[in-house]
Amino acid sequence: MAAASAVASSSSSPALEPHPDLSPGLSSSSVASSSSSSSRDEGARGVSCEGGGGDDVFDLDAPWVAAAEAESRLEEAAMAAAAARVGLCCAEEKGKGEEEEEDEIRDNRQRQEDELMALEAIYGDDLAVFGKKGGLHYFEIYIHYDLNDGAEVCAKLSSANEKNPKDGRCCDGIEGHGDEPDEFSYTCNFEYLPPLVLTCLLPLSYPSKDPPYFTVTVKWMDGPNVSQLCKMLDTIWAELPGQEVVYQWVESLRNSSRSYLWFDGKITLGPDTPMQKGDNRAISRSLSLESVIPSMLSYSSKKRYQAFLEDLHMCMICLSQSKGSNFIWLPCQHLFCVKCLGTLCRMHVKEGSVFQLVCPDTKCNASIPPYVLKRLLTEDEFERWDRLTLEKALDSMSDVVYCPRCVIGCLEDEDNNARCPKCSFFFCSFCKEPCHPRRQCLTPEEKFQRRQASGRMSEREVAQEILNIKALYNDVRLCPKCRMAISKTAGCNKMVCGNCGQFFCFRCGKAIKGYDHFSECKLFAPRDISAWERQMEEQYGNHVRLSLRPVGGTIRCPKCREKNFKDDEKYIFCWACRANYCTMCRREVQDKRGHFGSPECVGLEDF
Template sequence: MGTQTPAAIRFASKVARFRCLDSVPDADEAQKQEIEVLESIYAESLQILSEEGERPMLLRVEVPVALDSGSVQLLIETAEGQVPAGSVEELPPCVLFIALPPHWPLAGPATAAMVLEAPHMGSSELEALECSLEDETKQESSVFDWVCKLQEHLHVEDQLLLSSEMFREDNPMEVAMTLLSHNQRANHERRQRENQVCPVCFDELPGSRGVFLSCGHFGCHDCLQQMARLYTSEGDVTALRCPVPDCRVPCFDADVLRQLLGSNSKLLEKWEELSLKHCLDSMEDVVYCPRCDLEGDGQRVPCIQDNEHMATCEVCGFTFCGKCRTVYHPGTECASVDDRLDALEARAAGIGPEAKAARAELLTLRHLAKTTKNCPKCNFGIEKSEGCSKVLCGNCKTHFCWRCGKTITGYDHFATSDCRLFDDDEIRRWNQRVHQVDKAQARAHEARFLAQFMDPERLREQSRECPRCRAAVLKESKNNHLRCYACMTQFCARCFEVLPKGKASEHFNKLRSCPQHSDE
């Protein structure tokens, strides 16, 4: 207990009256036995403040505060009225300081000095409770009975009003923060002790062996570490979300990632760079200087554009338009893509470094015009390599139609408009993948079917390796003319020569060639 607190001052004045009293014979031994009993009951909640043999004996006991409804709503009294500050499921314990007279517990009634300290109670309320407690315990000589009497008074209802009248020395706002922070620490310590279930691997383990995310959900260290490493390596920091299906909030903050990746790891540095880039890209007034990244080496310099889309690079001093990334042109509209391409083509026709840069930019613009479109909400560039026409922006998570650029939610847009969900190129890619899958499934089915009737070692002996795709091909009976069902290649089982289509029999009809039928 700090010596400057009001409770410390009150306790010091009460202890002073015991220092002039003489001890009673055999009192020391009785006190020692009584303290041993108290330590067995209260364990860590009991603390002896005085030195061994020092009189009077000073004790400190932490007494839990009971909540009648399981939680308490904190209200702060202000000039505008009562303001809710939050709710708590646990209040800090009430601390009881006791000064025992030298004759305790042998002679006469116990006139012990008691002082209370409780963060949720005001000074006047504490002093009144101290006087009431001392009056009730004058006929009792047991510290255990005193603590039980105190517990009868420590009940808090469903609301706790904090006002400046209650706390003359403290600000009610600071008192509320003290109570809320204690409740948060208590909940964290309780969760660390309790068993938790990882939503990824479903293992049950103590909370101290995992990580609690900022959303409150738990995950084991190994699973969350794999998630952090995977998405950070792939550069997709927006996918680092809570693994609980009903949550999925981005709750991997810097403290959690330091714990998972290591404070000095390269992956953590990469995550910080990607997070900063994502933050800048999501800001509508941030653009990048087109000259500082002229070589395309990734040295992008962020600049702030004003309401007129004018931005100035602090590195090279280039003033440009934030919309079209060309020289700032006040009062005139931005050049269209076709106009920019025509200008670049004229510059690319020359010689020198400027023409070389123009040719590189021209190729880039042509590629971007063919493969990318801008998000209708954040204007972020999106590249579509495959899939349906419903596209998700990786920056702002907005769904939009790839064909018309409109923001959509479900798939009704493709049923009520001229936009197609799948274009011809995607259907062609799908057919190619399905054809490859069909052949792979056929080979797997053939292998499973043959494995039911043949010994695996014998199956390996009767198989031949395709000279083109290296797939295993079963040699049926004595026929040396084999066909690989993976790549449709015809070859000889004896010499492994690839046989021409439609003329495979010529290989076996030649003199000194391989026989078409043999036991080997």
């Protein structure tokens, strides 16, 4: 991944903006951005779904070609060369016949067409043939710089106007570098550099007498370096007069042009100096580095994305290979095919576990961003995800509670009370009962005792309430992360929250990651049953066993063990000791009215 690492970054330094004439349509990024933020931006651009194709190669390279300027200079060169050869041609024509001249032109044309055909076969899409201009062959060849290991570009900027005269430092806090005190530099890393463009116009006298008219366009390179490349091409023609040289030119530019730029393992550009008259065939950087470098960064990023779309990648979920256009490139730089990641996202949205919508990589926990979910989910699924995310975010807020009557979110005050904006119910946020200032909330046992004393609970409701309280004390814990109540029905003490995916110990309630925690907490520890739970288990079991015996059967007295006739499900009357006993608590009952299932019967008075 290419990332911009700004040596001279500063919040006060001006942002580097691309010139509109240089790179229309290319988004600029501040050269002073860090490498991590650059990676995040690239990851955001690298999301593709089915059918993604990316920009065309020549559309991406077009801002760097300067075709109009190259064409204009070639026409000037052709006109100057034609004027210079007028007198020479007139002298030569006296000694050469008209037929011989046509044969030479015909031979040159054939050699030019053969050369163009060979170039097209060799360079493919890098050769753009534009037909003829004024009866002469005209074409452009792109030479791309694809740097697998990346290239470090050191750009030297001038800060004469930003220098602090008191301490000799720049206003943005960057120390000066280089020979001049008003210069500083920053460094960027690139995987792709904008192309070098060789534009040629083949005269009728090529290759027998004259070389091609050419321009070398490198819109990001300094002028002296481009002029040296033009001189290198002149040298090759001087060594191979009368031969086709375009192939040798292209190969020399591909292999040797970097040597004019690479010094000590990096490319050095700048500093910006007043334009000096150089080789007219050299089209170099005409704008400041502050305008050019952001466009170079954008070009490298888009080329990397284009290469991603065209390459084959393996999905680490289904282990199948496909083109990048069928993959999702997450901001964390992990790749997964659209089908697998879409299935995973739909599953979590359906189950409501939206907090588990993270990168599927086992060593990564980065969240899947909303713009990726919008591509993968249907409109209804995305709306459900949006709603669930809001609800769970509210649930995780400590000052948001829900009205027990109409389930509307409310804000609690400093006294842990809240008022519902819909039904105006004023309630305690802890117990969800009506507000009770300066009094503690009722425990589940006390609530059960009150309901039992009111006489509005049936026997079935009493038994069910006992089971509910037992389950509350024994099988429910709150998730330490999202505070969701979770019940354990079986298994070990390592629990996972179905809401947020947090692992925690059911025994002590602490958040954990692996099994190291259970060296202190037992993984399969026996349940710690309280005295109240043990009593409830015994009494409820007795009641169930006795209720299963049919009326008319015999039951032994719990005191004297004599057999008695069963004529009631709630009480036993012993004929031997002449006493009444409750079938639930097995105690002697003097007054049978309202005892069965009362707080005294179930043992709540002792707690």
